[in-house]
Amino acid sequence: MTTAPARPYDVLLVEDDEADALLIEDALLARGARNLAQVHDGVAGLDYLRDGANPRPDLIVLDLNMPRMNGRELLAVIKEDDDLRTIPVVVLTTSSAPDDVVGAYQQHANAYVTKPVNLDDFEQAVQSIDTFYLETVTRLPQ
Secondary structure (H helix, E strand, C coil): CCCCCCCCEEEEEECCCHHHHHHHHHHHHCCCCEEEEEECCHHHHHHHHHCCCCCCCCEEEECCCCCCCCHHHHHHHHHHCCCCCCCCEEEEECCCCHHHHHHHHHCCCCEEEECCCCHHHHHHHHHHHHHHHHHHCCCCCC
16 A cells, blocks of 8 residues: 655656656556656756756656767766755666666666566556655655
C-alpha cells in the first residue's frame, strides 16, 4: 500500500524521445501525485533547473543521447553545481554500453537504468525508480 506524500513529488524528465517521455509520464502518474516537467535536451534542462520560478525537482530522470547538450554533459554540470548536486539523478537510457555506465557513475549519477524494450518491463522499471527515490528514501527537507 502506498501512502500519499505530504506534497506532490516534483520530477524533471530530460528526454528527447516523445514516445518514451509519454510512457514515463504514464508510469509515474499511475502511481499517484507527481508534478512532471519535461524538457527535450540538456540546455533546456539546465535552464529549467536554474529558473527560480520552477520547483526544485525531487528527482531528475535523464536520457543520455540528446541534441544540443547531451545527458552526460548535463549530469556533469549538475553534479558540479553546489545548488543542484544533491538532487538525485537517474540515468534512463537505451545504452547498456559499459563506457556509458561507467561514465555516468563517474559523473556521480545516483543510478543507471537501461530502458527495457518490452512495454511492461519499461513501465515496471520506471515505477521501480519512482518507488525507490520518491517513496523509500528520505528526501532533503525543502
